[in-house]
Amino acid sequence: MIGLVATLALPAGAKPAPKAHPAKAHAAKAHVTKAKAGAAHVSKAHAKGPPVKAHVSKVAVAKALPPRLAPAAASAYAPPEHHANYASCGDAPEPFQKAAVENAKSIDTLDWKPFGLPEKGWAIYEILVAQEIGTHCGAGTPGFAKALGSFQARYSLPADGVFALPTFETLKGVWQERRPFVMMRVQKLCPDAPAEPMLIGIPREQETFARPDRSLRLDALLAYEQMVAAARNESSALRADPKALSIFSGYRSPESDKIRCDTEHNCDGARRAACSAHRTGTAVDLDVGWAQGVTADTTTTENRMMQTRTAAYKWMVKNASRFGFVNYPFEPWHWEYVGPLTALGQVPAALPSSGTAAAAVQAGAVQQPQPAQAGTTGP
Numbered sequence: 001m002i003g004l005v006a007t008l009a010l011p012a013g014a015k016p017a018p019k020a021h022p023a024k025a026h027a028a029k030a031h032v033t034k035a036k037a038g039a040a041h042v043s044k045a046h047a048k049g050p051p052v053k054a055h056v057s058k059v060a061v062a063k064a065l066p067p068r069l070a071p072a073a074a075s076a077y078a079p080p081e082h083h084a085n086y087a088s089c090g091d092a093p094e095p096f097q098k099a100a101v102e103n104a105k106s107i108d109t110l111d112w113k114p115f116g117l118p119e120k121g122w123a124i125y126e127i128l129v130a131q132e133i134g135t136h137c138g139a140g141t142p143g144f145a146k147a148l149g150s151f152q153a154r155y156s157l158p159a160d161g162v163f164a165l166p167t168f169e170t171l172k173g174v175w176q177e178r179r180p181f182v183m184m185r186v187q188k189l190c191p192d193a194p195a196e197p198m199l200i201g202i203p204r205e206q207e208t209f210a211r212p213d214r215s216l217r218l219d220a221l222l223a224y225e226q227m228v229a230a231a232r233n234e235s236s237a238l239r240a241d242p243k244a245l246s247i248f249s250g251y252r253s254p255e256s257d258k259i260r261c262d263t264e265h266n267c268d269g270a271r272r273a274a275c276s277a278h279r280t281g282t283a284v285d286l287d288v289g290w291a292q293g294v295t296a297d298t299t300t301t302e303n304r305m306m307q308t309r310t311a312a313y314k315w316m317v318k319n320a321s322r323f324g325f326v327n328y329p330f331e332p333w334h335w336e337y338v339g340p341l342t343a344l345g346q347v348p349a350a351l352p353s354s355g356t357a358a359a360a361v362q363a364g365a366v367q368q369p370q371p372a373q374a375g376t377t378g379p
């Protein structure tokens with residue numbers, strides 16, 4: 001199945017909208033939902049219900065605001081802060097010393113199409129790969145190559161420690177298999193949108209840009225709140241940045257996506273209208289910073305590279321699984337709630353499909369998720 005999943009270049013459905021413009025009918029409906037759900041919800045912020053907010057184009061706001069961080073310098077490979085060349089990272093047998101030299105080169109020069117579009121180098125994925133293979137060493141070190149070799153051996157690949165497409169395809173398969181949405185798409189299925197009582201408005205203080213109709217599935221929002229509280233508790237950089245990890249997209253109804261596609265031709269290559277992960281109410285686009293002159297969900301290499309070096313992204317890669325969130329690797333901002341995980345690699349429960357949404361509410365969607373203990377997430 002990994003091979004099959006790895007061949008998918010499923011985007012999460014996030015593309016900057018030239019004119020963010022939700023259908024009025026949907027906005028009105030979402031307000032009703034919020035009021036209803038707010039009554040039952042634990043958070044005071046939710047119970048109050050969000051104030052009516054004037055609609056402002058996300059892109060217009062993004063352009064008016066200063067960049068979240070300075071653009072990343074397009075320079076030669078330098079190990080990122082948390083994946084540096086510690087003394088222990090040089091300690092590996094000879095074949096991995098050679099592999100390290102190759103990896104240090106390819107991280108800036110590899111020509112490939114990991115998600116269907118041409119990319120140069122693989123530094124964007126370095127932190128995600130390091131987390132998966134269980135090393136704190138930078139990509140150009142023998143320690144990284146040794147850890148990659150162990151991963152390759154586990155998946156019956158040549159265990160040479162050299163980063164190349166077959167190894168990445170396997171990694172990608174592992175990551176994609178953690179997303180129930182992707183597993184349904186592999187079977188040519190599209191998950192239903194959640195039943196209305198399962199959706200709840202996102203409190204304004206948790207949004208990157210104020211919008212009146214942004215909501216999430218209740219269990220996803222509860223898990224998100226726990227995760228962000230932990231992030232602020234554990235990271236002084238995130239504590240000092242109130243916008244870090246705020247939400248700029250959540251639930252998007254199939255109807256509103258279709259309207260945007262039909263009327264604005266904003267179809268995201270027809271995928272948005274066809275079946276977006278955001279229809280599940282479990283997908284969130286989070287502020288992990290963005291480069292100057294672009295929006296938070298711009299897919300240029302420069303923007304994504306910069307985003308993967310922020311404290312917010314690094315914290316998420318290390319910790320999000322404790323709260324049941326996994327990343328779509330092509331989009332550093334896109335995370336999906338797949339349920340509490342005690343260890344990465346567990347296959348999450350399926351998303352509700354026709355006829356089961358109400359049962360899902362009763363079965364667990366309104367339960368407080370219990371995040372796994374820190375340190376149990378595995379490599």
Ligand SMILES: [Zn+2]
Pocket residue numbers: 012013014249278283284285333334335
């Ligand atoms: Zn998204």
